[in-house]
Amino acid sequence: MSVPLLSVRDLTVDFATRDGTVHVLDGVNFELAAGETLGIVGESGSGKSVTAFAIMGILDHAARVLSGDIRFEGRDVRAMYPRERDLWRGKEASIIFQNPRTALNPIRSVGRQIADVVSRHTPGSSSEIRESVLGAMRQVRIPDPERRMSSYPFELSGGLCQRIGIAAALACHPRLLIADEPTTGLDVTTQAVIMDMIRDIARQGNLGTVLITHDLALASEYCDRILVMHAGHVVETAPVKDLFANPRHPYTYGLLNSVPSMVDSVHDLRAIPGSLPDLRRADLPPCRFAERCPRRIPACDAPGLTLKEAGPSHAVACRNPL
C-alpha cells in the first residue's frame, strides 16, 4: 500500500478559555490520497475548521494540540522545525479561507500579496516573480491580470478576492489544498464558478483537496468521499454515493433529512433535535451525539467508541448504527 498524501491519526485539540477548557477535537482520524477530494461536513462548532488549522499549524495561541500524528507524504508535520513548517505551508500544502475579503490584507495590493508568497518559496528576480504572479492570476482566470495586480481588495468583488486568495495559495503549486468554506458569503452563481475552478485546477495538478463545508449538497457535488463530524468526533466516513444511499450513523441520517434537496418532499424535512453538547463539560459521554440520539441504547455509554468498518471504505462510530 502506498503512502497517502495526508494522514491524520488521533488528533485531539483543546482550547483554553476564560470559562474553562473546551474539548474541541477528540481523536480525529482520516486519510487523503493524491488527486482525491474529501469533504468534511458538520454543523458550526463541530471542529471542521479546527481540524484544518491544526493540519496547517495555524491554530490560535489558546489552542493546545494534545495528541495527533499528522503526516504529509509520510513526513511528520508536527515534528518539523518552525521554519521548515513555514516553508512547507504555501509551498506543499495550502489553505484558502472563507470571507475572501477579510482574508486579504486590506492595504497591500493583491499583486504584492501573491508576490510575497512567490518570493518566499521560489526566490527569483523581480521579473521572474512578476511572471509567476501573473501566471497564478491567469490560472484562476482573473481577467486583465496586469491591471488587477495593483488593485486593493476593497476595489474587487468578493468573487475576485477569493480568486486572489486561491491564486496566492496555489502560486507555488502545492500538492494539498484545504478549502475552508471557500464559497461562504459569495452569491450562488459565483459559488459554482469558484468551485468548478477549484475542481479543475485540482484535477490538472493531481492535488489532494479537503473541502470543508456545512453544505451537504455542495459536498455531494464536488467530493469523492465525505467525512461527517459532530462535536469534535468523526462519526462516519464513506464514498459520496454510499453515504447518501446508505447512511449508518443516526447523525448522518439526521443531516441528510434536514437538507431540502436531499428529501423527496418538504414534509419529509426533519430538524435534528437538541444542539451540540457543551464541549467544556468534563463528563462528555463517549458518544457526543448520544444525548440527541433517537437510537440511544445502554451500550452507548460504554467507553472505547471507535470508527468501525461498515462496508467497503465505509466506517461509522456508532454502537447502534442504522
Place this chain on the structure above:
Amino acid sequence: MASARMMLLRERVTVFRYVLAANGLHRLAFGLFAVLMFATVFGPFLAPHDPLATNAADALMSPSSRYWFGTDQLGRDVFSRVLIATRLDMFIAFGAVTISCVLGSLIGAVLGYFGGTMDRIASRLTDVLMAFPLFVLAMAMVAALGNTVMNVIYATAIINLPFYIRLARAEVSVRRGMGYVEAARVGGSGHLRILLVFLLPNIATPVVIQASVNLGWAILNAAGLSFLGMGVRPPTPEWGILVAEGARYIASGQWWIFLFPGLALMLAVFTFNLLGDAVRDILDPRART
C-alpha cells in the same frame, strides 16, 4: 422587569467578583481607591498635626518618627498637609468630572437625537474647543473667571466636555434609528421619554468608563494649575501647591517637601487609571484582552 433587572445586577456582581479574583491589578485598583476614599473622608480627623500651624523651631526637618514626611520651611507637618489635601483634590476631580459627564452626555444625546443644523454647529464648536491645547485653555479660563477652587472645577469641566459630547452624540445617533426606538416612537412615546428611557441608559456604560479614566486627568489638570499658581491659593494644602512650594528647596537638598505630595498625586492618578481599566473590563467584556 424587576426580576430581569435583579438578574442583570446579580450577573454584574458575579462578573465583578470574577474579574477581581482573576486580575491582581484590578484588586490593586479597588484597594487603592478604598485607601483614597478613606483619606478623603477621615483625613482631617487623622492628621497628627495642625496642617496650618507654623513652628519656626521645627522648620525644614527631614522625615522622622515625629514628622513622618518631615516639615516645610515654616515648620508645618508635611504628612498632615498631604493627608488633608486629599479631600480638596478629590472634591475638584469628582466635581469637575461629574459636571462634564452629566452636562456633556445630555448635550451630546440631544444633539445626536435631533441632529440637523444645531448639531452641525455644535460639532464645529467642539472641534474648535479641541483644537486648543486644553491645559492652556484651562489656564486662561481660570485667569478670566478668577482664582478660586470652583473656577478650577468649572475650567476642568469645560475642557473635558467635548469628549463626553462626542461620545454621547455618537452612541445616540447610532441607536436613534434602531428598531426598538422606532417601536417606541410608533407606540406614542414623546422625544423626552425616548431620550430618557430608551437612549440615555444605553450610553451610561461608555460614559462611566470615560468618566473613570477622566478622574485621573482632572486631578492632573487641577494640580498642574495650582502648581503654576492658579486656582487654589496658599496656605490651603493642595498637592500641586505643595509640590510648587517644595520645588524651591530641591537645590538645597530638602527633597521631602516636594516628593511626598508629588507621590500622593501620582498615587491618586495611578489609582484612577487602574480603576478606569478595571471598570472598562467589568462593564465592557468585549474590550477584555
Place this chain on the structure above:
Amino acid sequence: MTRITWRLLSAIPTLFGVILVTFLITRVLPGDPAVFFASNPSMSAEDVERVRVSLGLDKSLLEQFWIYLGALWQGDLGKSIATGQPVTTEMMNRLPASVELTLFAFVLAIVIAIPLGIMAALRPGSWIDQTCRIVATLGVSMPTFVTGLLLIYIFYYLLGVAPEPTGRLDPFLFKPPHVTGMIIPDALFAGDLSTVWAALRQILLPGITMALFALAPLARMTRAAMLGTLSAEFVRTARANGLSRRKIVMSYAFRNAMLPVVTTLGMTFSYMLGANVLVEKVFAWPGIGGFALDSLISLDYAPLQAFMLIMAGIFLVVNLMTDLLAGLVDPRAGLN
C-alpha cells in the same frame, strides 16, 4: 489632490473659530490693559483714556475683532506690554526652543513606545507585556512637573551628572550661528560637536520628562492595534502561506496597525504642546509656553493670545498631516 484641497478648506471654519475664541477669551480676562499700561500714578484719567483709544479699546467688540483680523492677516500679533517688543518677534525668538524640546521628546517617545508596544503584543501576558502595561500606566500617572522635579533632584542634586536645569545652553557657551534657531541642528550644521553635546545634556532631562508623558498613550495604542491586526484574518492567511515571521509582523501586522497609531501620534503631539507650559516652567526653558505663562500672570494679553493661536494652528497642521499620512498608509482613505 482634490482630497488635500478639500481637507485644507475644511480646516478654515475651525481656524476662524479658533481666532474668534482666542479673541473673546482675552477680552473677558480681568484687568483693563489700558489701566495696566498706564499704571503710573502720575497718569491722569485722560491719559488712561488716551491709551485706551490708542489701543482701540473704545470701539465696539465687532470693530475690535475686525481690526484684530486685519492685523493678523498682516502677521501683526500686537505688542507685548511687558517687553515692549512686537509679539511676532518675541514668538519667533522663542518658538524654536519649544519646537526643539517637543520634537526631541516626541522622537524619544516614539523610539521607545512603538517597539515596546509591538513586543508586548507579540507576547501577550508575558513579562514584557506586564512591563509595558506598568510603564504605560505609571507614565500616564506621573504629573510632568513631579517627574521633572524628581529627575532634577536625582540627576542634578544627588548624582551631579546633569547640568543646572536652567535653559537650553550653558551661558558660557556661544550659540551656533542661527539657521533654524534650534541649537542641536544648528550646531550640527556648524560642525560644533562640543556645543551639540552641551545642548544634548541640557535637553535630556526636560526631554525625558515630556517623553514619559507621551510614552503611555503611544505604547498602549501600538499594543492594542497590534493585538488587533495580529489576530486578523489576513495575518492568518499570511501565516498559512508560509510567510516569514518578520514579514508577517512588519509588513502585514504593523503596517496595518499604523493607522490608529498615526492618529494617536497626532493627538499625543498636541498634548505635548499643552504640557510644554509646565515643563518649560520647571526647567526654565526659554520657550513660548513659559513666555505665555509669564504674560498671563502679568496680564499681558497679546502674547497669550498669540500663544493660543500658534498652538491651535500647530494642532490643525498636525491633524492635517495625520490625515495625509493615514491616506498614504491606507489606500481606502482616498475614498471618503
